[in-house]
Amino acid sequence: MASITLDGLAHTYRPDPRGPQDYALKEIDHVWRQGGAYALLGPSGCGKTTLLNIISGLVVPTRGRILFDGRDVTRLPTEARNIAQVFQFPVVYDTMSVRENLAFPLKNRRMPREAIARRVEEIASRLDLTPVLDRKASNLTADAKQKISLGRGLVREDVAAILFDEPLTVIDPHLKWQLRSSLKELHRALDLTMIYVTHDQTEALTFADTVVVMHDGAVVQTGTPEELFERPAHTFVGHFIGSPGMNVLPAQVEGRTAHVGDVAIALDRAYPALPKGERIELGVRPEFATLAAPGTGLPVTVTRIEDIGRARIARIEIAGNPAAAMVPEELSLDGDRAGLTLDPRQVHIYADGVLVPGVPAPGEAAGREGAA
Amino acid sequence: MTLELDHVSRSVRGVPHIRDVSLRLERGSLNVLLGATLAGKTSLMRLMAGLDVPSSGRVRVEGRDVTGLPVKKRSVAMVYQQFINYPSLTVYENIASPLRVAGLSRAEIEERVAAAAGLLKLEPYLGRTPLALSGGQQQRTAIARALVKRADLVLLDEPLANLDYKLREELREELPRIFASTGAVFVYATTEPTEALLLGGQTAALLEGGVTQFGPTADIYRRPANLATARVFSDPPLNTLRVTRQAHTVLLENGTVLPARGALARVPDGACTIGVRAHHLEVEDIAAAERAPGGDGLIRLGATIAVTEVTGSESFLHMDMGETRLTALVGGVRRLEPGAPVEVLIDPRHILLFDADGRAIAPARDAAAA
Amino acid sequence: MDKPVNNRAWLLVAPVFLIVAFSAIVPIMTVVNYSVQDTFGNNQFFWNGLGWFQELLDPSTELGGRFLDALWRNLLFSAIILAIEVPLGILVALSMPREGWKVAATLVVMALPLLIPWNVVGTIWQVFARADIGLAGWAINALGIDYNYTGDPLAAWITIVVMDVWHWTSLVALLCYAGLKSIPDAYYQAARIDGASRWAVFTTIQLPKMKRVLLIAVLLRFMDSFMIYTEPFVLTGGGPGNATTFLSIDLVKIALGQFDLGKAAAMSLVYNLIVLALCWVFYTVMTNTGTERRQEENPA
Missing domain, CATH: 2.40.50.140 (Nucleic acid-binding proteins)
Structure with a gap:
């Protein structure tokens, strides 16, 4: 459990940035409150994935710091950060059963066997995965696989935040509704910080309490869905949110x-x-x-x-x-x-x-x- | 041309992929194949294109049997979900490539490429290579290449699925106009009901390899012939309630008893299913609202809030009524706490009624006007 | 993907059947014909029935013993080659660069040995490993190790194995590299987040995803090493003694050296059958993995 603070964060992929136009991420200050449901919304190339990678520790920012509960983690590797991530395309370990998939992060952290078994059962029942626990993960549907990826994050009791990188891309519309509501229910039940990256306004608005709209590497507005809808701070927000805009x-x-x-x-x-x-x-x-x-x-x-x-x-x-x-x-x-x-x-x-x-x-x- | 599928089926290693599909697609029409992943959209398109041969049934073009005729001998163009272009060629050369293969004269190629590029707003990018373009422009290039052939049949397999939401919206708005400007038969596969509605034309609803209904898009949305179509063509998912008619009353699965009057008079004896779309549910907060006096003819059901989703202009309320999950789409911002008791109001004029076999019961004109 | 049933297809492949009949079936029938006869030259043949086959499959006879020895040598050689080249190929693939100009450079260097004809490889190593003038041979002797592949069977074996490893490990590495490249980055990221060790990443992600190309690599290397001829023929000529006389070399010795056409024909038929049987085993294993794979991708 943690709040995440971005302190003057900026990133460029170029070795010799000459101006703001060379930055994939312009300076950002933001606090992700512990237990909040956030969405990072913007078109492709707006810098949202860069920001996500900085939070998860896959990218070290050019400038600025990132703090978890006040502790500087800017240079800590992913595995030391207590975060979990669900990717666009389901990532499951093909050769393992669903149970082994869910146990994997705990096994790597050398948790005692019985404790792992208990925790896996608990998370599986939360995600409605109990009936398929002993099936091979590779033979399941896309939405079940996404639940497994999510489950691998949830089993860890030390997890500070869960990051979602367009997790519903490969899910059929009618299943999107189910998965989205179960995400919301989970968020409510587990009091976790969740950050959801997407280009889909409906997903962002329905999931998050606070939506951060990004454009050209900068945050153009942060607010509740109502605020973004009724008082767009920028014509881009007006255009991007709402259908038609x-x-x-x-x-x-x-x-x-x-x-x-x-x-x-x-x-x-x-x-x-x-x-x-x-x-x-x-x-x-x-x-x-x-x-x-x-x-x-x-x-x-x-x-x-x-x-x-x-x-x-x-x-x-x-x-x-x-x-x-x-x-x-x-x-x-x-x-x-x-x-x-x-x-x-x-x-x-x-x-x-x-x-x-x-x-x-x-x-x-x-x-x-x-x-x- | 007209394309006709006559009782077409296809099985692969004993697994049926397409089950007894009959469709007639007219010249210059836009036809949407709507269904979930693995419902058979791509399989059906492959049969239409001649990439696969049906296990049984015939495929006819202009009345002529072309079953088994390979794709090379047919006039077909295809656009895929992935942006498929020649990476080393410029946009101009990409669009021109099918014409070069066909051996057209230089002047004609130039003319056709210019026309297609104009239609798809690609003129500024003709000299660039596809990978230097945005996803939207790459897919425009692929569509232009499909159109420039002037094929009789153009198949688009979820062409917008890999695009950003806003780009999708933009291109989707242009597509009907682009399609209308040619005389080909267009077939467009999608998983999204909203996309089908925006495209218009005809829609074939697909479920497990079979077409559950085929007809003008707005018609089959408003008057689904069966429960399967209503479910396929609903986003958010269709709310369904199982009810039983007993003499002058209708018994709901949660025990509610309603008088079989008004629209409910249509409920036949025995078991049947009521379907209501999310935007036809009204929700009243029991704690806040004073109970409106009865006799307004609305069906009232007690439920508890499970999840609320607010988009800023609308709210999706997911509610539990016993084992049944109901979803309502209501205007404005309604933040109701999970567990809150609510009353769900249904105007009987908006209900869709299906018998025990899932067939629609005498589609009421009132329901159609919804 | 299933092909449509179309009987005309048979007509179209008929010419191929004819050509195959003349290029393969007729020669094989000639070999079958030889295998049941004996000859003393002068184009005189005598009926011998299944005599050669009986002799061949009975290790107590001279021919049978010789055949069994060569067969063991072949199997041993293939086993050693696979045991070295597959892990080494994976290791090389894992350490190859993933992006930048180094990729192209590495690929070119890796492909070089594959482009050299077999007999040239043999000649290169024959010279390279010679104790008197070869760079490698001379250097090893200079280090105080007694090394002479023309005289010492062990040295001959080591030389042939090293030569084959040098020649073919690139192939395994390149195949594995292609398999590795097809793994999306998200898998590695997920593994890091799950706290997986380097070894766990290898066993849970890389190895399963490489399984299919690895099977192809194993098949190719097995078949090729089992039929090895040119390099040892050039390098050692099957010696010293019979130390490196593999089936193919022995076959040529009997057929062309001793002109025992009958024995050689029987031997080549049995050799052929062994190769076919092993092919079939591999084919079954590979298609089984293939169907598993298809079911994964298409759960319907």
């Missing part, structure tokens, strides 16, 4: 009105101090943009309507800019003209991609604070 439209802001082309959009907050000369954009999630009959709200053009089963999503154009909006169940449209209503509290303004907090309008501030 946030609508980001070039805008000009005057007082409490934003202009997208010739369409005027009312804002909930004022932005008196917008930096000059920077790219100003307006961001609103499709979930807060609802299509309506022509004449209501903003005029838009509908290019296509997608039916995803439980909802319909309209691909629209606002003053020539592509965007997405939700289509209410009862709405039916003739032709490609429609109206669009936005929830003003969920309309955000970004300068050069970064969220501008804005000033709540006087008089309304008290009433809106709680809601926003």
Whole structure:
């Protein structure tokens, strides 16, 4: 059990880094709380795997320190770190039975035989592996193999943290649900620090209490799923989280009105101090943009309507800019003209991609604070 | 062309891989093969391509029997889950390679490659080699190479599975448009129900080597003909309840007795199964909410929360009702503690009803409107 | 993968059957014909029935004893070769670099001995190991060890074994290297996290994953060493005495040296049958491991 502290961590794979662009991981300070469920979310090449490898001890960072419970482990090898890891592709020892697989880390650490047997039984029953304990590990399905890899981490009582590197990649959708809920249940029952690396927002958001979004080697936002969803700190977060992602439209802001082309959009907050000369954009999630009959709200053009089963999503154009909006169940449209209503509290303004907090309008501030 | 599979089966060393599949794929159509890993998607594609020969049944193209005709003599292109390109050739040469093999004139090759590259937004990368590209661009190259042949049949075997979530979303959005611009028969295998819905076209639901249903994608999602299809085509998994009709009441497996009125009047005598999709379950926190007065026609079931998953905009609530696990997808952020007692509300209009053999019972129009 | 049933395929392979018939079956029938006859030259043949075979399989006869001795020599040689080359090949493969320019350099150096024709290898070692002018032979003698492969059977054996190890260990190493390269990094990482020792990594990950290529290596090396001819023929000519007279060498001695075509024919047939039987054993072992493997990959 441990909290993990990243202290000014940075890493480059180049021997002669010339600038920040040469760093796979730009400076990071972060504390992973003991017992927390974290997700590290970002596209491939964003540095999340590098960070994971630094935590597990496979990579020694160029700069900075990593502390487990205040103890500097920056240069400690993997095996001395009390961490466990589940990989993208199931790693099982082919020649061994499930029982031997689970016992392997304990055997290597020379634990007494009876203690191993007891511990293996206990973890197997937690993971529903008891019926297959004596089967050969290589003959099992991918999801069972992933459970074995996880089990090899869990059997160790000294484990401080479990790292997951896109563990559901090779699992079928309906099994993903099962495996994900059993992970959550385990986390709750065992009070372990878990760090889950993925490019899949649904996996990250549903698994974690705190999601760390990475982009280009840097952390762009850390927050709860709600925070990431409702107040993306960066247009990248808005785009990356949500399906479809946030609508980001070039805008000009005057007082409490934003202009997208010739369409005027009312804002909930004022932005008196917008930096000059920077790219100003307006961001609103499709979930807060609802299509309506022509004449209501903003005029838009509908290019296509997608039916995803439980909802319909309209691909629209606002003053020539592509965007997405939700289509209410009862709405039916003739032709490609429609109206669009936005929830003003969920309309955000970004300068050069970064969220501008804005000033709540006087008089309304008290009433809106709680809601926003 | 039209491709017809007529009672096709295939066994390998006595193990059936494909069981009695009959499908008719029309010219210019997009057909999704939806099923879990090992459901037979790839096996079926190999039969369509002519890479394998069926143990029984016939394969026809434009009515002509081509069973046993090798793949070389058919007009087929294939895209795989792995990004398969010639690593030493540029993107341009990769796309042009099937045309060079076919011995087309220089001018024609140039024209076709330019068209395919334009369609897949590859123009800026034509001079690079595949390994210098992102996964998305590599797969675009592979798709372009498949399209440039103008094959009659284009098979895509989970083409987006190895891509990042966002890249997948981007390419998935473009694919229907790309497919529509050619006249070929497209067959697209996927494990993800959402992907099938987004692609549209027709879907064949596969389970254990057999097609459980084939029809327009939205139709078979809304009106599955059987329990197997409903299960294959549900993400999150379909919630199922076993019920028994006794005269004027319907008895649920957990002992709840409901009057057989409204949508439940359709429940036939004896045992059957009710299926409800996750987004059709409403959940009320018993501790917090005052009980709404009865008589609103909703089915109410008691359950306990097992796990909650919050995505920021929605919440997945996994609940236990006796031995049955229920999953609800509800809007907004609902953080309910495990063990919390809740009431699950089901609007009877949204239920799917299956008889003891798993066949859908008179699909109600109300349910279809869901 | 199963091939479709197609009877036309037989028609297409018919020419191959014809060629094989003329190139293999007809000569073999000639050998069978010789094996039941005796000859004293002048192209005169006498019927001998199964006489040669009886003699061959009876160790108390001159021919039988000779055959058994040579057979033992062959088996001993193959056993020694495998016992040295397989572990050594694995060891070399394990210590080969995994990335960088060194990979290409190592591979080229490793491949070099494999590119040299057998008789050249024999000649190289014949000169190299000579006690009077050979570098190795001279050096060993200079160290005070009495070494002369033309006179001392043990020295002759050691020379042939060392020569074969030099020539063929690369093959085993390269095969093992290919097997090792196919193991994903995640396995090594997992093993480190599980606290596995270097030896445990070898026995639980590397060896199981190398099993298939190792089988191929063992098969190739066994077959090849069991049929060894050229190198000892060039190096020692089967001597000193009969110390390095393997079956193939003895066969040539009888057939061309003594012109006992009947004996030689019977001997070559039995030799052939032994090789076939061993082939079959290996084939069975290998296909069994193969099916296990397929079931693993396709649990359905």
